[in-house]
């Protein structure tokens with residue numbers, strides 16, 4: 001897990017960046033939609049950047065190199081009863097922490113306390129000039145300097161090579177349970193989702209998805225977590241709002257959410273699109289999709305739509321902002337016009353557009 | 357890379373200056389009716405300073421826009437004429453963030469104070485930047501929602517100021533700072549171009565530009581419209597106050613709580629001087645003889661909090677407090693918090709002048725840091741009161757001195773700077789929530805390496821090539837105005853706000 005040699009790959013990587021005209025960064029390539037190849041690009045892998053740099057459970061702070069596999073981190077944190085509350089995606093498929101940050105890949109569990117942006121405290125990266133830059137800090141509260149850690153969230157390798165990351169972690173809930181509530185129509189399912197999201201019930205994850213083979217039916221999956229002795233009370237309260245067709249506990253609960261964050265439901269699709277939305281947009285997206293039998297999931301209380309599809313250009317036109325998250329499709333959908341603010345930052349960090 | 361472009365109005369050797377100023381002012385007069393364009397001394401004085409009263413500078417004009425369009429036109433006007441501008445919310449910055457810039461103007465945002473939209477279903481609010489922080493929560497309350505960031509100045513400070521400074525409050529460990537609650541921003545950049553960053557969703561497929569803009573201390577331009585995330589109001593609170601014979605014991609209790617896997621919404625510690633002052637000022641019922649007072653608050657869903665509370669109590673008792681008092685009802689809870697929130701202003705009243713410091717140390721080194729502060733306080737012969745967010749290691753030592761006593765200000769500043777050096781040495785931060793501003797711009801290069809600093813300058817140069825957006829703050833390349841005194845913010849003297 002930890003570095004066993006004293007070899008420091010960073011200076012070599014800096015030199016490669018300096019000497020290349022184009023650089024393409026990759027981790028474990030679990031998020032295939034981000035790897036459309038640019039001709040002539042030097043490929044820089046974070047594979048050699050593995051290991052926990054420091055972890056102090058008492059501080060709720062962990063620092064690691066960007067090529068570290070998240071499954072390793074999860075195991076180390078769990079030993080201390082802690083976890084990454086943003087619920088990283090594709091952990092069991094080998095996702096690295098750097099790729100997760102660059103792709104902004106938070107999972108359903110981000111509903112409770114926030115996404116990667118809310119837990120990333122510090123970052124070190126190599127910019128387009130080949131310089132090593134550090135931003136943020138190693139403490140849970142810090143307001144000094146520009147917030148580079150946030151900038152790197154969703155940067156898709158276009159602003160530099162992230163090589164070290166510091167996160168805030170939280171105590172892991174000792175017990176979880178999930179209510180699956182079935183609805184024969186969309187509207188009541190959405191109404192229930194809204195009611196839960198605005199209620200003072202502490203919900204860990206809130207996902208909505210169509211039921212396979214049952215036309216027009218939707219399942220709402222509601223996960224709660226916390227002290228074991230309180231769970232049964234909370235479950236019965238929850239069922240008053242969301243009648244359960246199934247209740248998942250312990251191992252079953254874990255398997256269900258693991259499958260969700262590894263996209264088991266979408267693995268046969270050609271492409272998996274990510275759409276940041278708000279829950280109001282769900283009926284619109286549904287209207288467009290239902291007859292085409294596309295598998296889909298509305299996660300994080302309706303803040304993101306995941307759509308498994310065969311690539312079609314009209315989909316982009318109809319859906320607006322979307323990103324190819326998984327898939328071989330070389331057409332990565334970019335959101336609208338690059339903004340003046342984003343352009344200025346790109347010019348500053350990577351004037352020769354090596355990464356961008 | 358770092359030299360400032362020439363501000364034509366700064367070149368006061370030529371006669372042409374007053375002419376250029378008047379030309380510039382006449383451009384502003386095309387945007388603003390005269391009651392909203394202040395150019396005379398009497399109108400300018402209230403804008404000379406912010407919460408860091410040590411610095412003063414008179415702007416050439418203050419404008420009071422009422423629409424985003426007016427702000428945009430003003431910034432374009434400044435860009436064309438190369439005149440620096442400083443946005444101002446309500447001027448409660450404690451680091452000199454909204455201090456005017458020499459030969460520049462102040463764009464006062466507090467008339468743009470409308471909540472444009474509040475959507476209880478999507479749980480968000482779209483607000484103008486001049487909206488007062490607390491008013492967002494007030495507007496959200498009927499729907500069972502709240503806006504989480506709660507700086508002690510929340511009855512006065514604006515959302516625009518909070519965005520610029522990424523302001524915090526008492527609940528940061530669990531809920532984060534301002535940045536964690538901003539979804540989208542409409543901004544005017546220093547060159548007058550307008551940009552929309554982020555949106556309404558919690559998710560995004562772009563680099564997190566919103567996160568980058570928040571905390572930029574006015575250097576990236578002006579926020580015109582802000583989309584905020586609202587969260588459901590916790591169902592119940594359980595608040596306990598524990599008195600200890602030593603500050604260290606209070607700190608150790610926090611470590612036990614953290615180690616147990618509980619995640620309280622707030623954990624605050626006050627020392628004896630602060631306890632005494634708070635008790636004298638607002639009578640919250642604090643034990644006067646405690647060396648350290650710990651406030652722990654659990655919050656959330658009723659049965660979960662109940663279960664947590666059962667775990668918390670034995671932990672607290674094992675930490676040897678000589679008194680444990682639980683808030684029995686909302687009134688008692690509010691009393692406990694009233695004392696805590698008033699502590700700084702209350703301590704401030706004990707002394708003619710004071711400096712409030714804001715630094716962060718790793719939480720596990722709080723005890724060590726406090727001992728060191730105590731030692732420094734004795735070395736300099738200056739009293740220091742301590743109130744801090746124990747959950748996240750955010751210290752707010754209050755350095756008390758009498759400006760009339762020769763050399764006292766100097767010694768107080770020395771002490772303040774030694775505390776900041778200590779935070780850097782301990783691997784913490786020079787600011788947890790008050791920002792760098794004027795006050796700490798010398799320390800930023802101590803916390804970061806030359807490469808990191810250079811990168812910040814490069815970003816600033818690309819976003820603000822003419823260095824007209826709040827120049828001289830955070831990144832040092834301006835002239836520092838003279839230091840005079842420090843002490844209570846005028847609004848604190850009037851008892852309107854208190855500080856954390």
Ligand SMILES: Cc1cc2nc3c(=O)[nH]c(=O)nc-3n(C[C@H](O)[C@H](O)[C@H](O)COP(=O)(O)OP(=O)(O)OC[C@H]3O[C@@H](n4cnc5c(N)ncnc54)[C@H](O)[C@@H]3O)c2cc1C
Pocket residue numbers: 406407442443444445446447448449450452453454465485506507508509512513514515516517518519520521522523524525526573574577578579580789790826845848853854855856
């Ligand atoms: C008594 C007291 C208690 C305090 N307690 C806390 C606390 O608990 N936690 C905390 O974090 N802070 C605290 N503060 C500090 C201060 O209240 C915050 O920094 C607050 O966010 C400043 O808001 P303001 O509206 O007064 O902004 P101002 O002081 O007017 O401006 C602050 C900065 O914001 C910029 N700015 C203002 N509006 C905009 C805009 N629309 N777009 C871009 N930039 C803009 C200004 O240029 C300046 O750099 C306290 C201050 C006082 C006086």
